[in-house]
Amino acid sequence: MRETSSQSRSDLSELKHPALAWAHSARFLTTASQLNQLPPGDLGEIAFVGRSNAGKSTAINALAQRRQLAFASKTPGRTQHINLFALGPRDAPDAYLADLPGYGYATVSRTEKVRWQKVMADYLEVRRNLNGVVLLVDSRLGLTPLDERLLEFVSPRINTGEVKLLVVLTKADKLNRREQQAALSAVQEQLGARVSEQADVGMLLFSATKHQGLADLAETVHGWVHPQSGPAVTPATDATEAADEADLGDSAD
Ligand SMILES: Nc1nc2c(ncn2[C@@H]2O[C@H](COP(=O)(O)OP(=O)(O)O)[C@@H](O)[C@H]2O)c(=O)[nH]1
Numbered sequence: 001m002r003e004t005s006s007q008s009r010s011d012l013s014e015l016k017h018p019a020l021a022w023a024h025s026a027r028f029l030t031t032a033s034q035l036n037q038l039p040p041g042d043l044g045e046i047a048f049v050g051r052s053n054a055g056k057s058t059a060i061n062a063l064a065q066r067r068q069l070a071f072a073s074k075t076p077g078r079t080q081h082i083n084l085f086a087l088g089p090r091d092a093p094d095a096y097l098a099d100l101p102g103y104g105y106a107t108v109s110r111t112e113k114v115r116w117q118k119v120m121a122d123y124l125e126v127r128r129n130l131n132g133v134v135l136l137v138d139s140r141l142g143l144t145p146l147d148e149r150l151l152e153f154v155s156p157r158i159n160t161g162e163v164k165l166l167v168v169l170t171k172a173d174k175l176n177r178r179e180q181q182a183a184l185s186a187v188q189e190q191l192g193a194r195v196s197e198q199a200d201v202g203m204l205l206f207s208a209t210k211h212q213g214l215a216d217l218a219e220t221v222h223g224w225v226h227p228q229s230g231p232a233v234t235p236a237t238d239a240t241e242a243a244d245e246a247d248l249g250d251s252a253d
């Protein structure tokens with residue numbers, strides 16, 4: 001298991017970062033309430049999962065350097081849909097990003113919980129073109145039993161190395177350095193107990209407000225879907241400028 005090192009915000013503005021430029025190409029494609037509504041094919045797919053309020057929408061918006069790419073739901077915890085985004089050149093997308101339903105919202109009924117579980121289990125077990133899972137975890141909470149449950153759905157595929165896992169410890173700006181290290185160690189220990197040697201598992205500290213871990217997140221997911229390519233081709237848009245413009249703190253879901 002790796003801890004992906006963090007780059008500072010100044011690195012983002014100094015470099016024209018190819019993986020961030022690629023992430024900036026993300027655009028909404030479709031919404032699905034059932035697996036059979038998702039596009040078929042073998043374009044690599046990256047799934048974003050996490051508890052409600054973990055910072056998933058904020059992280060997706062930060063990654064894409066867009067204010068409102070991931071929708072803010074008016075009824076938190078009730079969005080049981082999978083939102084799919086396309087990445088890469090407009091006329092030839094080279095990957096999908098899937099925003100999966102958040103979980104753990106307190107007032108959700110038992111029926112809805114059961115439905116959520118079925119959607120998630122089906123997706124994580126069956127979606128053939130899934131390359132990797134980004135699990136967003138509030139750095140102050142760490143992995144909760146619900147996150148562990150979620151991981152159980154996809155563990156068999158993670159343990160063979162077929163699906164990669166990155167645990168993103170969000171809201172790191174709310175912790176001091178010592179607390180950040182403690183959060184990393186705790187998650188590392190929890191994950192270490194459940195992953196095999198073949199598994200490709202990483203974790204990183206992330207802050208949307210400080211752009212901490214942003215370039216590393218982009219690099220990691222870019223690498224998952226472009227395993228043998230060199231550096232990404234920089235699209236026409238300037239990702240670093242967009243990153244500075246984006247207001248990353250105002251999403252809610
Ligand atoms: N300080 C801080 N707040 C964050 C960060 N990421 C998300 N938040 C806040 O946490 C709350 C939940 O974020 P949201 O992205 O809607 O979570 P989601 O339910 O997982 O999609 C919002 O009030 C965000 O502004 C972060 O990196 N730092």
Ligand SMILES: [Mg+2]
Pocket residue numbers: 053056057058070071072073102252253
């Ligand atoms: Mg959200």
